[in-house]
Amino acid sequence: MPPARSSLPHRALGHTGRDVSVIGLGTWQLGADWGDVSDEDAAAVLAASVDAGVTLFDTADVYGDGRSEQIIGRFLAAHPGHGITVATKMGRRQEQRAENYTAANFQVWTDRSRRNLGVETLDLVQLHCPPTAVLDDERTFDALDGLVDAGAIAAYGASVETVAQGLRVLGRPGLANVQIIINPFRLKPLDEFLPAAAAAGVAVFARVPLASGLLSGRYTTATTFSAADHRSYNREGQAFDKGETFSGVDFETGLAAATELSAVLPDGVSLPAATLAWIVAQPGVTAVIPGARTPAQATANAAAASALDDPEAYAAFDAAVHEVYDRRLRAAIHPQW
Ligand SMILES: NC(=O)c1ccc[n+]([C@@H]2O[C@H](COP(=O)([O-])OP(=O)(O)OC[C@H]3O[C@@H](n4cnc5c(N)ncnc54)[C@H](OP(=O)(O)O)[C@@H]3O)[C@@H](O)[C@H]2O)c1
Known part of the structure; x- marks a missing residue:
């Protein structure tokens, strides 16, 4: 399979010298926590994305305890010359305590990801929503610089839960990217964080873009999720930060907000496509990384970048995003993340 770089716009990945497609693929779904996805379906999701021009996969050592990385590793091995950048994450296979984020553990964690992915050097490793103290600690970044010097990783970044965490990490000179939730239900990063990241030359990956x-636009009050799906078991933050499930938005409030956003779209433009195109259009965003459970979702998402190319359609959706957020969501969401 030749790399299909031409079919999607690309943007610089911070200071790394790499560029990545503006729409990437999130692969949490290929590990666990979203109900069952078979090995065959997982491989087909990766292939559909790459066929559609995606050159960025986001994964983590903890997704299926390595399954997501291993599936990606098999895909990379089968497609030499693929041109794909793999962004993985580390730090959530152990308890989230600052003292666990040591140089020795970073070595062990990245060595495991190198084996899972079948690569000598990891393209990009993101701290996986660590405690704030880890982001404030000079030793964290000294250790990461050491891994770069040793050739274990090419670059590093940080996935964060809050705007405050994102802002405090931007000053680190070696930092390639910050991953943070940005979507129509999560607008706070637009205020201060995105301009600051752009000024610092730090790439931004927008995660959980479809909440x-x-x-x-498919769910109703009757929609249910399997017991093995975090949308069942983490609704109130029982397993990890509540903000990672439905963006922390109450399900029925989110349904009503999604219905209102759908209503302003022209015929033929779906809510997920408009949402992804709108995120890509926010100044300072490098790439959006929607998760997909099926090849059809992966293909549709990769095709979404141009969904709001009509300026009137963009303006109407943008206005609705801000109005609906201010009316329904801001009071609950803005102070938290
Ligand atoms: N702490 C962290 O660093 C962190 C946390 C969360 C996520 N992430 C990363 O960010 C990625 C994206 O976030 P996410 O996967 O949590 O959430 P998301 O991208 O907002 O939502 C993914 C879900 O949206 C639905 N979907 C996707 N494409 C669709 C389409 N074209 N049409 C209709 N429905 C569609 C699917 O739901 P169904 O399953 O119902 O089909 C899919 O499982 C993850 O995969 C992961 O790589 C990182």
Whole structure:
């Protein structure tokens, strides 16, 4: 399979010298926590994305305890010359305590990801939403610089939960990217964080762009999720930060907001496509990384970048995003993340 770089716009990945497609692929779904996705379906999701021009996969050592990385590793091995950048994450296979984020553990964690992915050097490793103290600690970044010097990783970044965490990490000179939730239900990063990241030359990956599917436009009050799906078991933050499930938005509030956003779209433009195109258009965003459970979702998402190319359609959707957020969501969401 030749790399299909031409079919999607690309943007610089911070100071790394790499560029990545503006729409990437999130692969949490290929590990666990979203109900069952078979090995065959997982491989087909990767292939569909790359066929559609995606050159960025986001994964983590903890997704399926390595399954997502291993599936990607097999895909990379089968497609030499693929041109794909793999962004993985580390730090959530152990308890989230600052003292666990040591140089020795970073070595062990990245060695495991190198084996899972079948690569000598990891393209990009992101700290996986560590405690704030880890982001404030000089030793964290000394250790990461050491891994770069040793050739274990080419670059590093940080996935964060809050705007405050994103802002405090931007000053680190070696930092390639910050990953943070940005979507029509999560607008706070637009105020201060995105301009600051752009000024610092740090790439931004927008995660949970479809609010875990709430912005798919497919769910109703009757929609249910399997017991093995975090949309069942983490609704109130029982397993990890509540903000990672439906963006922290109450399900019924999110349904009502999604319905209002859908109503302003022209015929033929779906809510998920408009949402992804709108995120890509926010100044300072490098790439959006929607998760997909099926090849059809992956293909549709990769095709979404141009969904709001009509300026009137963009303006109407943008106005609705801000109006609906201010009316329904701001009071609950803005102070938290
Ligand atoms: N702490 C962190 O660093 C962190 C946390 C969360 C996520 N992430 C990363 O960010 C990625 C994206 O976030 P996410 O996967 O949590 O949430 P998301 O991208 O907001 O939502 C993914 C879900 O949206 C639905 N969907 C996707 N494409 C669709 C389409 N074209 N049409 C209709 N529905 C569609 C699917 O729901 P159904 O399953 O119902 O089909 C899919 O499972 C993850 O995969 C992961 O790589 C990182």
